Amino acid sequence: MRLDATLAVLQGGGAAVQENGGAEATPDLSAMLMHHLVDGHEIEVGFLGWQRTFHLPEWEPIHVGGLALDLSPTKHVVFMVATAILLLAVFIPIGRVVRGKYTDRAPSGFTNAMEAMVLFFRDEVVRRNIGHDGDVYTSFILTLFFFILGMNLFGLMPFGATATANLAVTGALAFTTFVVTEISGMRTLGFKGYMGTIFYAPPGLSGVAKALMLCVMTPVELLGKLTKPFALMIRLFANMTAGHTLVLSLIGMIFMFAHLTVGRFAIAGASLSMVLAIMLLELFVAFLQAFIFAMLSSVFIGLIRHAH
Amino acid sequence: MLYGMLAVFQEAAMDAEAAKAWGSLLGAGIGMGLAVIGAGIGIGQIGNGMTQGIARQPGAAATIQTAAIILAALVEGVALFALVIAILFKFVA
Numbered sequence: 001m002r003l004d005a006t007l008a009v010l011q012g013g014g015a016a017v018q019e020n021g022g023a024e025a026t027p028d029l030s031a032m033l034m035h036h037l038v039d040g041h042e043i044e045v046g047f048l049g050w051q052r053t054f055h056l057p058e059w060e061p062i063h064v065g066g067l068a069l070d071l072s073p074t075k076h077v078v079f080m081v082a083t084a085i086l087l088l089a090v091f092i093p094i095g096r097v098v099r100g101k102y103t104d105r106a107p108s109g110f111t112n113a114m115e116a117m118v119l120f121f122r123d124e125v126v127r128r129n130i131g132h133d134g135d136v137y138t139s140f141i142l143t144l145f146f147f148i149l150g151m152n153l154f155g156l157m158p159f160g161a162t163a164t165a166n167l168a169v170t171g172a173l174a175f176t177t178f179v180v181t182e183i184s185g186m187r188t189l190g191f192k193g194y195m196g197t198i199f200y201a202p203p204g205l206s207g208v209a210k211a212l213m214l215c216v217m218t219p220v221e222l223l224g225k226l227t228k229p230f231a232l233m234i235r236l237f238a239n240m241t242a243g244h245t246l247v248l249s250l251i252g253m254i255f256m257f258a259h260l261t262v263g264r265f266a267i268a269g270a271s272l273s274m275v276l277a278i279m280l281l282e283l284f285v286a287f288l289q290a291f292i293f294a295m296l297s298s299v300f301i302g303l304i305r306h307a308h
Numbered sequence: 309m310l311y312g313m314l315a316v317f318q319e320a321a322m323d324a325e326a327a328k329a330w331g332s333l334l335g336a337g338i339g340m341g342l343a344v345i346g347a348g349i350g351i352g353q354i355g356n357g358m359t360q361g362i363a364r365q366p367g368a369a370a371t372i373q374t375a376a377i378i379l380a381a382l383v384e385g386v387a388l389f390a391l392v393i394a395i396l397f398k399f400v401a
Contacts, residue, residue, distance in 0.1 A: 231385065238388030241395075292381050 027255040033248050037241060039076045039166055045159045076163040083150035083163070090114070091146075118142060125295050129302035137301055140180060144173065145294035152240060152286035156279065165240040167233065174229035174236075177297045182225070185304035197307050198222060228300055232293060239289045243282040250275050336397035343390030350383040 043054040056078065061068035073081075094114050098107060107115050118138075126138045148164060155162025163169050186194045200221045201213040254268045313334075317327045358376035362369045 231389075234389055234392055235382075235385035238385070238392045242388055242391055288377065288381050292378060295378070 027252065027258075029249065029252045029256065032252055033245060036161075036248055037165060037244055039074045039161075041072070041074055043075055043078060043159075043161075075161045076166045076169060079154050079161050079163045080151060080169065083147060083154060086150055087143075087146055121145065121294070125298050129295070129298040130305060131302065134298075134302070134305070137180075137184075137298065141294045141298050144177070144297055145290050148173065148236065148293050149287060149290035152290060153283075155240065155244065156282055156286060162240050162244060164236055165244060167237050170233045170237040173293070174233035177232060177293075177300065178225075178229040181228075181297075181300045181304055184301050185307065188305045189307060193307070197304065198225070228296075232296060236289055236293055239285055243278065243285055247275050247278055247282070250278070332397045336394035339390055339397075340394045343387045347383055347387030350386075351380050354379050354383065 041056045041058055043056065045052055045054070056073050056075065059070070059072040061070045063069075091114070094111050097111055098115065101107075102111065106112065121142050122135065122138045126134050126141055130137055151163040151169070154160045155165065182194075185197060189197070198218060198221050199214055200217045201210045205213060250271045254264075254271050257264050257267045260267070313331065317330075322330065354376050358372055361372040365372075
């Protein structure tokens with residue numbers, strides 16, 4: 001748990017209370033929440049009292065056109081890169097081994113486990129939603145799943161940060177899904193068919209009725225195209241942020257009641273047992289939300305490919 | 309109700325900043341409560357359908373359970389939209 005870092009921040013508030021000589025200032029719960037949830041330029045690690053804060057470099061924003069792009073490696077960027085490196089280190093050897101050693105027999109060990117998951121995604125998620133000619137999308141869907149899962153799980157580890165609890169990260173993932181979906185639609189349906197998914201009128205109308213329906217349905221269709229990735233973005237972001245906010249608030253409650261003489265240990269015990277239950281739920285939610293993101297991406301790709 | 313809130317603001321002689329904070333927090337709280345009611349009802353309905361389906365066709369239990377969990381996560385997502393907006397109320401304006 002992030003207890004050490006939380007203690008450091010909250011005991012800063014607690015020390016202020018003792019300096020002020022009494023229950024004047026309660027610990028700053030809001031600052032603690034912000035410190036742990038929001039992206040920052042410091043990574044803290046600690047073990048049994050030893051603690052070290054890594055200050056990440058802050059680079060000058062790059063000015064492209066009218067935008068100022070700040071590409072400095074923040075906490076969430078570091079964890080995204082760590083997840084990517086972990087995935088590469090796990091799956092590239094597995095791919096090599098499956099192609100080399102296991103061409104004529106079933107794999108064993110860790111490769112077997114990963115093959116089970118890969119086949120599950122190919123059969124139950126990609127082929128069911130996209131169809132038989134959608135095998136090329138298996139790698140994309142699997143990448144989405146394992147990348148999001150890796151980032152979610154890194155956030156549950158001690159001194160870890162959830163990169164998916166960042167709207168920019170989930171937004172980029174949703175935008176990638178959007179681009180893949182639309183380009184897949186353009187390639188399957190052709191240009192005219194793809195325009196038909198935007199300028200939509202129910203078949204069988206003609207003349208004034210068709211023009212009217214076009215005017216009504218086109219904004220609806222455009223909005224529909226945009227709300228799906230938007231929902232993907234918000235769903236993943238909110239699930240990750242909500243769980244962490246709840247856990248941090250429960251732990252912060254221990255410090256809010258630290259000034260009580262009677263019952264503060266009971267409150268701490270109750271709070272920690274709730275935190276345990278919610279961390280277990282968080283583990284489940286990490287897997288589930290990664291799976292739902294991947295599955296909904298495959299559903300959207302399948303929907304636009306079968307639009308006619 | 310809005311007139312009542314205006315009366316509260318004037319009675320307490322709040323300036324615009326304090327009134328904005330008060331009002332936005334109240335809105336966030338009420339919004340979150342209503343959203344969670346909706347999510348609770350929705351997930352309860354899914355549970356209802358799931359248990360009935362499994363009771364009628366125990367052989368399809370795994371399929372029904374998987375579908376129910378996925379649908380529950382989607383309904384939960386809607387309630388979390390409201391959470392994001394409530395967070396927006398609290399921390400941004």
